[in-house]
Amino acid sequence: MKHKVINMKTSTLIILAVICAIIFIAPLAMYNGHGEDDGYFGGSDDAASEQIEATHFEPWFSSIWEPPSGEIESLLFALQAAIGAIIIGYFFGYWRGQGKEE
Amino acid sequence: MHIMEGYLPLTWCIVWFVISFIIVAFGIYQIKKIVDETPESKALLAVSGAFMFILSSLKLPSVTGSCSHPCGNGLGAALFGPAVTAVLATIVLIFQALLLAHGGLTTLGANIFSMGIVGPFIAWLVYKGCLKANISSTIAIFFAAFLGDLLTYVATSFQLAFAFPAPTFGAALTAFLTIFAVTQVPLAIGEGILTVIIWDRLKAYKPKLLDKLGALAPNEA
Numbered sequence: 001m002k003h004k005v006i007n008m009k010t011s012t013l014i015i016l017a018v019i020c021a022i023i024f025i026a027p028l029a030m031y032n033g034h035g036e037d038d039g040y041f042g043g044s045d046d047a048a049s050e051q052i053e054a055t056h057f058e059p060w061f062s063s064i065w066e067p068p069s070g071e072i073e074s075l076l077f078a079l080q081a082a083i084g085a086i087i088i089g090y091f092f093g094y095w096r097g098q099g100k101e102e
Numbered sequence: 103m104h105i106m107e108g109y110l111p112l113t114w115c116i117v118w119f120v121i122s123f124i125i126v127a128f129g130i131y132q133i134k135k136i137v138d139e140t141p142e143s144k145a146l147l148a149v150s151g152a153f154m155f156i157l158s159s160l161k162l163p164s165v166t167g168s169c170s171h172p173c174g175n176g177l178g179a180a181l182f183g184p185a186v187t188a189v190l191a192t193i194v195l196i197f198q199a200l201l202l203a204h205g206g207l208t209t210l211g212a213n214i215f216s217m218g219i220v221g222p223f224i225a226w227l228v229y230k231g232c233l234k235a236n237i238s239s240t241i242a243i244f245f246a247a248f249l250g251d252l253l254t255y256v257a258t259s260f261q262l263a264f265a266f267p268a269p270t271f272g273a274a275l276t277a278f279l280t281i282f283a284v285t286q287v288p289l290a291i292g293e294g295i296l297t298v299i300i301w302d303r304l305k306a307y308k309p310k311l312l313d314k315l316g317a318l319a320p321n322e323a
Binding site: 004005006007008013016017019020023024026027028030031034039040041042043044045047048049051052055057059060061062063064065066067073076077078080081083084085086087088091092095096098 | 103104105106107108109111112145148149151152153154155156157158159160161162163164165166167168169170197198199200201202203204206207208238240258262266268277278281282285286288289291292295296298299300302303305306307308309318321322323
C-alpha cells in the first residue's frame, strides 16, 4: 500500500518551535520586574485553593508526604520531565536509526 | 488543574473516584487488547505516556500573569482513545500526588476525570471528526491537543463549582473559569504546536503503525 503521508520541512518545524517559545516567553517580558510578592506568576492550582478556602471550607486531608523544600520539589519536577524526555528520545532515535518503515 | 489533597468534600471524592475507576478499568482492558493485536504499539503507548509526563511537569507562564501546566493528553487520545489515555493520566497523577504533593490521593478520582477523561474524550472526538472531514491529521492533532488541554481545565472548573457553589453555582463557575480556563488559553495553543511537532515525526517514522491504529486521515493512508 502506498502511503501519502506528507511531512513538514525542517524549517517549518523550527518556525513552529520558535512560535511556541515566543508564547511562553512573552509573559516574562510583559510582566518583567514583577514577581511572586506582588501576585504574579503564582500557580493557578493555588489560586483555586484560595478561592475554595474563601467559602470557609476546611481541607480534611493533607498530603501524606510533601517535598521538604522548593529545591527538592524542583528536583522531582525535573526528574519527571527527564523520565518523559528519555523515553521519547529513546524511541525517536531508535526509529530514526531504523530508517523509513517499508 | 490539580485539585489539592483534601480540597474536595468526601461525597464528591467518591463520585469522581467511582466514575474514573470504571473508565480506567476499561482502559486497562483496551491496552491489553491493543498490545495483543499490535505489539509494536507498546512503544507508541510509552511515547504518549512520556509526552504527558513531560508536559504536565512544565509549569509555564501565561499572559494572564499566572502559571499553569499543559496536559499532554491529546496525543494519547488521538492514538488510542480516551480510556487508554485515562490509564496514562492515572500514572502521571499518582506520581505527582505521592512525590510532589500536587493533587492528592483523595482528589485522584476528580483529577483523573478532568485530565484523563474529559480532556482526552473531547480531543478524541475532535480528532476523529477532523479525520472524517478529510482534514490532514497534522491539523487535526493541533485542535485535538488544544481543546483537550483547555477542556481539562474547564472540567476542573465545573468540578469545583459543583462542590463549592458559593455564592451561586454561576458565580463560582465564573470565578474558577477565570482562574483556570483563561490562563490556559495560550498554554493550550503552545501544547497544540508541541503535539504537532511530535506528530509530524511520528508520521515520518511510523506511518504504517499509525494507519493500523486508524490514526491517519483517509487520504493519508
